[in-house]
Amino acid sequence: MAGTVAATPTPRVGRYGRRPAPQITYWISLAILTIVILVSVLANVIAPFDPIAQDLSDTFAAPSAAHWLGTDDLGRDVLSRMIFGTRVSMLASLLAVGIALAIGLPIGLLAGYLGGWVDTALMRVIDTLLAFPAIILAIGITATLGPSILNAMLAVGIILSPSIARLIRAQVLSVKEETYIEAARSFGARGFVRMILVHVIPNSIQPVLVQTSILMGSALIAEATLSFLGLGVQPPDPSWGSILSRAYTFNTLAPFQIIVPGVTIALCVFAFTTLGDKVQERLDPRRRR
Amino acid sequence: MTAAQLVSLEGVSVSFRVGWKRRVAAVNEVSVELRKGEIFGLIGESGSGKSTLARALVGLVPISAGRVSWADGRTVTPEARSRTTATQTRSQMVFQDPHSALDPRRTILQSVREPLDVQGGVPHAERSARALEKLELVGLTAEQGRRYPHQLSGGQKQRANIARALVTDPELLICDESVAALDVALQAEILNLIQDLRDRLGVTVLFISHDLSVVAHIATRIGVMYLGEVVEVGTAAELAARPLHPYTEALLSAQPMPVPSWAQPRDRIVLSGDIPSPISPPSGCRFHTRCQYAVEGCSIVHPERDSRDGDRSVACIRADELVLSGVPVTILRPRIEEVR
Amino acid sequence: MRILKVIGGRLLSMVPTLILATLVVFALQRLIPGDAANAIAGEYATAEQVALIRERLGLNQPFLLQYWNWVTGAFSGNLGSSLHTGEPILPLILDRLPTTALVATGALLIAVMIGVPFGVWAASNAGTRIDRFFTGITTVGIAVPNFWLGMLLVLLFATTLHLFPATGGADPIRDPLGALHSAVLPSIALGAVGAAEIGRQVRSAMIENLQADFVRTHRAKGLSQGVIVWRHALKNSSLPLATVIGLQVGTFLGSAVAIESVFGLSGIGSLVVTATNQRDYPVIQGVVFVLALLVLAATLIVDIAYRILDPRIR
Numbered sequence: 054m055a056g057t058v059a060a061t062p063t064p065r066v067g068r069y070g071r072r073p074a075p076q077i078t079y080w081i082s083l084a085i086l087t088i089v090i091l092v093s094v095l096a097n098v099i100a101p102f103d104p105i106a107q108d109l110s111d112t113f114a115a116p117s118a119a120h121w122l123g124t125d126d127l128g129r130d131v132l133s134r135m136i137f138g139t140r141v142s143m144l145a146s147l148l149a150v151g152i153a154l155a156i157g158l159p160i161g162l163l164a165g166y167l168g169g170w171v172d173t174a175l176m177r178v179i180d181t182l183l184a185f186p187a188i189i190l191a192i193g194i195t196a197t198l199g200p201s202i203l204n205a206m207l208a209v210g211i212i213l214s215p216s217i218a219r220l221i222r223a224q225v226l227s228v229k230e231e232t233y234i235e236a237a238r239s240f241g242a243r244g245f246v247r248m249i250l251v252h253v254i255p256n257s258i259q260p261v262l263v264q265t266s267i268l269m270g271s272a273l274i275a276e277a278t279l280s281f282l283g284l285g286v287q288p289p290d291p292s293w294g295s296i297l298s299r300a301y302t303f304n305t306l307a308p309f310q311i312i313v314p315g316v317t318i319a320l321c322v323f324a325f326t327t328l329g330d331k332v333q334e335r336l337d338p339r340r341r342r
Numbered sequence: 343m344t345a346a347q348l349v350s351l352e353g354v355s356v357s358f359r360v361g362w363k364r365r366v367a368a369v370n371e372v373s374v375e376l377r378k379g380e381i382f383g384l385i386g387e388s389g390s391g392k393s394t395l396a397r398a399l400v401g402l403v404p405i406s407a408g409r410v411s412w413a414d415g416r417t418v419t420p421e422a423r424s425r426t427t428a429t430q431t432r433s434q435m436v437f438q439d440p441h442s443a444l445d446p447r448r449t450i451l452q453s454v455r456e457p458l459d460v461q462g463g464v465p466h467a468e469r470s471a472r473a474l475e476k477l478e479l480v481g482l483t484a485e486q487g488r489r490y491p492h493q494l495s496g497g498q499k500q501r502a503n504i505a506r507a508l509v510t511d512p513e514l515l516i517c518d519e520s521v522a523a524l525d526v527a528l529q530a531e532i533l534n535l536i537q538d539l540r541d542r543l544g545v546t547v548l549f550i551s552h553d554l555s556v557v558a559h560i561a562t563r564i565g566v567m568y569l570g571e572v573v574e575v576g577t578a579a580e581l582a583a584r585p586l587h588p589y590t591e592a593l594l595s596a597q598p599m600p601v602p603s604w605a606q607p608r609d610r611i612v613l614s615g616d617i618p619s620p621i622s623p624p625s626g627c628r629f630h631t632r633c634q635y636a637v638e639g640c641s642i643v644h645p646e647r648d649s650r651d652g653d654r655s656v657a658c659i660r661a662d663e664l665v666l667s668g669v670p671v672t673i674l675r676p677r678i679e680e681v682r
Numbered sequence: 683m684r685i686l687k688v689i690g691g692r693l694l695s696m697v698p699t700l701i702l703a704t705l706v707v708f709a710l711q712r713l714i715p716g717d718a719a720n721a722i723a724g725e726y727a728t729a730e731q732v733a734l735i736r737e738r739l740g741l742n743q744p745f746l747l748q749y750w751n752w753v754t755g756a757f758s759g760n761l762g763s764s765l766h767t768g769e770p771i772l773p774l775i776l777d778r779l780p781t782t783a784l785v786a787t788g789a790l791l792i793a794v795m796i797g798v799p800f801g802v803w804a805a806s807n808a809g810t811r812i813d814r815f816f817t818g819i820t821t822v823g824i825a826v827p828n829f830w831l832g833m834l835l836v837l838l839f840a841t842t843l844h845l846f847p848a849t850g851g852a853d854p855i856r857d858p859l860g861a862l863h864s865a866v867l868p869s870i871a872l873g874a875v876g877a878a879e880i881g882r883q884v885r886s887a888m889i890e891n892l893q894a895d896f897v898r899t900h901r902a903k904g905l906s907q908g909v910i911v912w913r914h915a916l917k918n919s920s921l922p923l924a925t926v927i928g929l930q931v932g933t934f935l936g937s938a939v940a941i942e943s944v945f946g947l948s949g950i951g952s953l954v955v956t957a958t959n960q961r962d963y964p965v966i967q968g969v970v971f972v973l974a975l976l977v978l979a980a981t982l983i984v985d986i987a988y989r990i991l992d993p994r995i996r
Contacts (some may be wrong), residue, residue, distance in 0.1 A: 190703070192939070236503075238458070239401070281827075323825035
């Protein structure tokens with residue numbers, strides 16, 4: 054499954070001593086994501102047709118004025134399906150990342166803050182999850198629970214949670230050593246609210262936020278893969294992965310239908326990953342002081 | 343416990359577990375008292391246990407033997423494991439690193455207020471006012487209180503730390519190497535501030551440092567620590583003029599003197615070897631392995647700290663026989679007129 | 683001797699992982715409303731028939747007991763039988779494993795052979811336009827869904843150019859050449875994307891190393907950039923590099939499973955998809971177990987390999 058845990062570092066000084074300027078890919082990514090979000094939100098308004106309305110008299114139509122992207126094997130307008138599919142894929146990815154955070158953050162926090170055997174035990178579990186080929190586990194979980202987009206995203210969320218847990222644990226471990234934590238303890242601060250909410254979390258959360266962007270990319274690909282395998286979004290609901298799957302099934306009849314969904318997925322993941330990379334570059338502590 | 347005493351430590355030891363079974367006593371049976379309104383300086387090398395003693399006093403680590411008795415009757419014993427609110431409000435600490443002692447995500451005012459927020463006691467509405475009051479006391483403005491730590495200089499941050507330590511009106515202010523991270527000019531400023539605060543608020547100060555000249559600058563009495571034990575106590579002038587313990591003598595001789603070497607009154611004493619590991623300290627007197635005056639009895643008998651005339655005390659079996667050379671006190675306190 | 687102890691230790695630590703993984707899958711069955719027995723018996727079965735099936739499948743026993751029986755069986759080579767066809771599962775899996783493994787291995791080889799050199803090259807030119815170009819390309823690389831790339835390859839090379847088979851794969855054991863032939867496109871699809879991923883990780887591992895002090899010392903000694911990069915820095919990076927590659931083994935195996943439906947290969951992937959649709963849980967469990975075992979074994983091999991290569995670890 055794609056998606057690196059840590060975005061690639063960039064050295065501060067290029068070979069000739071110039072600092073790399075903020076790049077055009079950053080702006081492209083931002084633009085792509087804005088469009089995607091707008092499409093997701095405004096799907097009902099901008100889609101010309103009902104995505105699941107069939108018209109068996111007009112299957113596999115080529116792109117035309119009425120159907121910008123043509124129609125699929127059941128006569129459904131591909132453009133409308135892609136538009137609604139955007140919403141589905143985006144929401145699904147958000148769900149998966151949300152679950153990953155909901156699982157990973159508490160585990161990483163507890164492990165880092167409490168240390169000791171709690172840390173060892175929790176990290177064992179995390180490492181076990183990581184040792185697993187992610188796709189296999191996702192397939193396994195989804196297969197067992199039954200194919201549906203919710204189950205699939207639950208599985209993906211579980212798969213993605215270890216990287217969050219590791220990340221925040223590392224942050225918490227270093228924050229724990231800071232003098233202000235000891236100072237707080239010296240005047241009696243001890244409880245969960247004061248120590249963790251007020252001090253630990255605000256100082257640890259930044260890398261996690263960056264990672265979230267990259268994880269959205271991974272979740273998107275995961276959703277596409279699972280839907281492609283029939284384990285995610287179920288027909289007739291559209292999602293990029295399921296549209297792709299269907300298009301491929303009939304690729305002998307309309308081979309070019311596979312291009313649009315694939316390119317869309319790639320662009321979107323590219324945008325998420327680049328955004329995450331760039332933000333991490335900007336926040337590199339070496340640049341801060 | 344006399345009327346003038348604030349807190350008295352009797353036979354206090356603090357030990358930690360190392361590995362599975364072994365324990366190391368970072369502080370070994372220390373008995374010392376702090377008097378109200380004084381500035382007590384505690385000096386020693388790193389590893390002497392002074393920071394551990396401080397943390398025990400402020401309640402961050404539990405004591406493993408002995409007792410700590412406060413003037414108002416409360417005592418801390420090894421059994422009283424949890425840090426009571428009593429100790430919390432009673433003593434506060436100013437840490438060494440001014441930069442990391444403040445949460446970078448909170449404003450100065452929020453940080454200075456925090457002890458009040460944590461301990462309750464003071465009604466919500468009053469807390470900011472009190473914090474501002476303390477900020478003013480240390481020489482910071484309300485505007486600076488609205489800033490974040492990275493926007494302040496090192497000296498200002500340390501002032502903020504002091505303000506935070508004072509916000510609960512503690513009786514004892516512990517400064518653990520609080521000026522070590524600052525440059526010399528700033529050190530003088532902060533030291534003067536601390537003296538000023540003592541004069542105005544009547545707070546007792548325990549000032550910990552490895553630097554004798556810094557401590558001599560402001561301390562009423564000085565305690566010398568070596569490997570977890572207090573080996574000598576006296577005023578700066580007394581210590582400088584005539585140290586009673588060989589370790590004190592060595593520390594004094596290590597002070598840089600502003601005269602060329604041919605004019606120096608004595609040779610520098612160089613202690614042999616490194617400070618021994620506290621896990622297995624030397625038998626008898628802990629200093630005997632590095633002491634140039636050691637005799638056979640020193641490795642057998644563990645000297646107790648006995649009083650001498652006045653407020654002085656020393657832990658050495660040969661204290662009465664040895665005549666150790668001191669340094670002129672002006673070496674320690676170059677501008678003695680400026681010390682108030 | 684030390685090596686044997688290390689191997690033994692690692693083998694031992696594999697066991698809890700295996701157990702945990704399979705326990706998760708096993709436990710998930712419990713979460714499903716309804717019952718496996720119901721699913722098998724079908725809509726028209728009577729209550730008694732369902733109860734009978736349930737009894738026969740041992741579903742009435744306490745959960746842990748069921749799991750214990752399964753796990754002990756699994757470690758001794760018996761993975762149970764398919765609910766759907768009644769065939770024993772282990773032979774079923776083993777029969778299809780070579781196809782998947784072939785694709786996975788091919789992909790891994792391609793990815794490593796492309797990704798590592800490029801990653802190193804990018805790291806040694808860090809910060810320059812070459813490097814930024816490299817980062818851009820690899821970001822695109824990991825953004826492209828590998829199965830989609832497979833589709834495009836099929837369209838181009840199989841359907842249009844007829845160079846490779848579009849669907850169907852030969853059994854590697856009985857028809858090795860045919861199997862290789864049909865493994866080419868899937869391997870490329872997976873390998874290309876994998877190369878991007880490996881390239882990125884190699885680059886980031888190497889950058890840390892190249893900016894280290896020892897590089898400056900070597901340069902001051904007058905060693906050329908090439909020698910520094912390829913011999914010294916690479917050797918120092920061998921630990922993180924091997925870790926990266928080790929981690930990817932599992933990913934490739936997983937991707938190979940997913941990509942099979944694109945190419946119509948009858949490997950483990952199609953087995954799992956079918957089993958899913960038929961609610962054939964024992965098969966799914968068996969697959970998870972075998973794959974986990976394989977991944978862990980591969981990681982173990984990689985681990986041992988670099989302990990041998992890097993004297994520091996010993």
